[in-house]
Amino acid sequence: xxLRTLPLLFLNLGGExxxxxxxxxxxxxxxxxxxxxxxxxxxxxxxxRKFMEELFKxxxxxxxxxxxxxxxxxxxxxxxxxNQASMDKLYDLMTMAxxxxxxxxxxxxxxxxxxFNHLDAIKGFIQDSPxxxxxxxxxxxxxxEIYGALSAGEFQLIRQTLLIFFQDLHIxxxxxxxxxxxxxxxxxxxxxxxxVPWGTEVPGLIRMFNDRGKEVKKIEFKHGGHYVTAPKEGSxxxxxxxxxxxxxxxxSMNRPVETHMSGASKNLASRTxxxxxxxxxxxxxxxxxxxxxxxxxxxxxxxxxxxxxLNLFTTxxxxxxxxxxxxxxxxxxxxxxxxxQDQQRNEELAxxxxxxxxxxxxxxxxxxxxxxxxxxxxx
Numbered sequence: 001x002x003l004r005t006l007p008l009l010f011l012n013l014g015g016e017x018x019x020x021x022x023x024x025x026x027x028x029x030x031x032x033x034x035x036x037x038x039x040x041x042x043x044x045x046x047x048x049r050k051f052m053e054e055l056f057k058x059x060x061x062x063x064x065x066x067x068x069x070x071x072x073x074x075x076x077x078x079x080x081x082x083n084q085a086s087m088d089k090l091y092d093l094m095t096m097a098x099x100x101x102x103x104x105x106x107x108x109x110x111x112x113x114x115x116f117n118h119l120d121a122i123k124g125f126i127q128d129s130p131x132x133x134x135x136x137x138x139x140x141x142x143x144x145e146i147y148g149a150l151s152a153g154e155f156q157l158i159r160q161t162l163l164i165f166f167q168d169l170h171i172x173x174x175x176x177x178x179x180x181x182x183x184x185x186x187x188x189x190x191x192x193x194x195x196v197p198w199g200t201e202v203p204g205l206i207r208m209f210n211d212r213g214k215e216v217k218k219i220e221f222k223h224g225g226h227y228v229t230a231p232k233e234g235s236x237x238x239x240x241x242x243x244x245x246x247x248x249x250x251x252s253m254n255r256p257v258e259t260h261m262s263g264a265s266k267n268l269a270s271r272t273x274x275x276x277x278x279x280x281x282x283x284x285x286x287x288x289x290x291x292x293x294x295x296x297x298x299x300x301x302x303x304x305x306x307x308x309x310l311n312l313f314t315t316x317x318x319x320x321x322x323x324x325x326x327x328x329x330x331x332x333x334x335x336x337x338x339x340x341q342d343q344q345r346n347e348e349l350a351x352x353x354x355x356x357x358x359x360x361x362x363x364x365x366x367x368x369x370x371x372x373x374x375x376x377x378x379x
Contacts, residue, residue: 001164002157003058004146008115009067009162010055011139012101012247014046015118016094017071021080022125023251034079039125040132041078047135056142061165092171099166100176101246103188106197106230108155110244111162112147113234116140117247140238148236175250192225198233 018039025035045051061067068091075082075090082090101114119140126132150158170186181189196202203225208217234243 001060002154002161003060004150004154005061005158005161005165006059007055007143007146008111008158009061009098009165010070011115011143012098012118013067013071013094014074015115015122015247016097017075017090018042018122018125019249019251020090020093023249036128038078038080040129042074043122043126044129044132044135045077046074047132047139049135049138052139052142056146061161064165093173095166095169096171096173096176097250099169100181100188102159102162102166103190104246105159106195106244107152107199108159109150109152110197110234110246111155111159112143112236113242113244114247115143116234116236117242117244119143120242121249137238144236144238193227195230196227198230200230202227202229 021042022035022039025038071091071094072087075087102111105111105114119136123133123136126136147155172182172184172186176182176188177184181191183189203223204220206219206221207215208219210216230243232241232243235241
């Protein structure tokens with residue numbers, strides 16, 4: 001397990017979350033000032049200096065529930081509100097998109113290019129906010145400084161750690177199913193065409209050498225794919241051509257997206273008992289959340305500006321049905337940590353969580369026009 005994986009996991013999942021929110025805010029014709037405020041508030045919170053300092057400290061990955069708790073608070077950093085079922089669906093889309101990108105990553109080092117693609121897009125969201133843009137660019141510099149000197153072996157360990165984190169997630173996503181890159185059981189289809197990793201040759205030739213290192217024989221074979229040489233290596237600079245398209249915004253074409261539990265994920269639910277089984281890292285997770293959330297600065301709404309609810313389903317009834325049918329073990333509403341009680345740390349976490357507490361908007365003050373319905377329409 002790599003101790004340098006958490007920043008890459010958090011930033012890429014956060015980028016996917018922003019892609020989804022941006023696309024639907026535009027599709028539902030939310031006023032530009034409200035949409036801009038939502039994205040600016042979330043990005044500002046996400047790239048807060050103290051928060052990044054905690055995030056970049058070498059540490060092991062924690063459970064999906066611990067990480068999900070952070071995203072739940074992050075998504076509510078502005079005037080937008082999500083119900084439990086909608087947050088579950090948003091998180092499903094985020095995780096499956098990044099899992100797909102990691103699986104198709106040509107070289108382990110290219111996970112850094114995927115991260116830079118997300119940061120490039122995030123910078124595009126905040127071009128009119130110099131202070132927030134500076135926060136993002138500072139994070140870019142941290143990434144370059146920390147990860148720029150890592151060896152190929154260290155990047156391979158990071159990629160392996162990410163794949164282990166995602167290995168039991170097989171949620172079907174309509175975009176992937178329509179593009180035929182995901183099977184009906186929720187597993188992804190690996191391509192047998194396209195550019196090979198930078199610095200490697202197209203397969204199809206075996207060279208044999210004698211004991212003096214001289215090439216003595218060549219054998220060609222059919223590899224069954226349609227591979228080409230990589231045109232050039234992607235840029236790892238602050239601004240440049242990343243070449244790799246993984247990590248760019250797949251929602252830019254305004255495509256509707258649905259998620260469905262695969263049979264494999266439903267079966268997994270009967271075996272996954274994170275909220276019940278004792279977790280040897282539970283106390284560390286509690287400490288991790290207290291530190292990480294302590295670095296988050298959630299800006300409380302000022303003035304009479306009303307919030308609005310975002311619904312990732314076509315109707316409220318669909319959202320309610322999804323909440324009822326989702327396996328309990330795959331829902332992340334409560335982070336249940338069973339460990340020896342540490343009163344001081346629990347009080348600290350309670351204080352921090354209390355500061356993040358979101359008050360529900362009065363029903364009578366929000367009209368149907370303020371709701372973001374049909375976040376992901378059916379195909």
